[in-house]
Amino acid sequence: MTAAPKPEILAAFEAAKGFMPVDEGLALYAAAAEAARLGLPLLEVGTYCGRSTLLLADAAREAGVTALTVDHHRGSEEQQPGWDYHDPGTVDPELGLMDTLPTFRRTLHRAGLEDHVVALVGRSPVVAALWSTSLALVFIDGGHTDEHATADYEGWAPRVAPGGLLLVHDVFPDPQDEFTGQAPYRVYLRALASGAFTEVSVTGSLRVLRRTGTGI
Numbered sequence: 001m002t003a004a005p006k007p008e009i010l011a012a013f014e015a016a017k018g019f020m021p022v023d024e025g026l027a028l029y030a031a032a033a034e035a036a037r038l039g040l041p042l043l044e045v046g047t048y049c050g051r052s053t054l055l056l057a058d059a060a061r062e063a064g065v066t067a068l069t070v071d072h073h074r075g076s077e078e079q080q081p082g083w084d085y086h087d088p089g090t091v092d093p094e095l096g097l098m099d100t101l102p103t104f105r106r107t108l109h110r111a112g113l114e115d116h117v118v119a120l121v122g123r124s125p126v127v128a129a130l131w132s133t134s135l136a137l138v139f140i141d142g143g144h145t146d147e148h149a150t151a152d153y154e155g156w157a158p159r160v161a162p163g164g165l166l167l168v169h170d171v172f173p174d175p176q177d178e179f180t181g182q183a184p185y186r187v188y189l190r191a192l193a194s195g196a197f198t199e200v201s202v203t204g205s206l207r208v209l210r211r212t213g214t215g216i
């Protein structure tokens with residue numbers, strides 16, 4: 001049977017600000033529950049307001065591991081004022097800049113998951129360069145430019161333990177379907193071409209790959 005999040009966590013996920021549909025959330029949870037059996041941390045790039053983090057945290061709690069989530073909390077390009085994915089409720093009124101950290105912290109606290117998550121606030125490549133611990137799962141859901149998506153892959157994919165999982169969100173093979181560019185698709189192709197990862201499942205724009213080789 002596929003592992004599923006607790007009903008109250010799924011309800012919190014559905015209520016949280018964010019971009020992940022329920023079917024992809026369920027696939028994310030199932031992958032996290034499986035990977036967490038390795039006894040290593042789970043890591044997300046792209047916290048935003050904590051919607052997907054809730055699921056990683058619930059899986060981490062079940063397995064007795066920690067979920068890590070990286071974000072500078074200033075928003076991606078397409079989330080800035082004037083762009084399609086902007087939410088005025090994410091702007092810090094004092095600075096006039098996006099700050100999703102307060103919303104994220106409320107989301108996590110209300111779900112009772114604070115103790116199972118470590119939030120890393122900073123730019124993904126900067127954090128990755130300081131990181132050496134192996135990870136059971138890396139979920140790439142950060143910036144959608146080639147610069148950001150490539151840096152996320154290069155910084156974090158090498159940390160996926162043998163048998164661990166690499167997940168990439170917003171993979172759109174057909175340019176007609178994409179809404180913020182195809183950089184995540186190119187990263188997914190690169191992971192497959194590296195020989196280090198094998199595809200496990202596809203759910204919407206979510207790709208789950210397993211580390212079955214070396215070479216990155």
Ligand code: SAH
Nearest residue numbers: 018046048051052071072075076124142143
């Ligand atoms: N996983 C979230 C959505 C993430 S949106 C959910 O399911 O709801 C993408 C996030 O990536 C934004 O919050 C943005 O601030 C962050 N981001 C973009 N580029 C980044 C970078 N280089 N370093 C850290 N965070 C980044």
Ligand code: MG
Nearest residue numbers: 019141169170
């Ligand atoms: Mg996404």
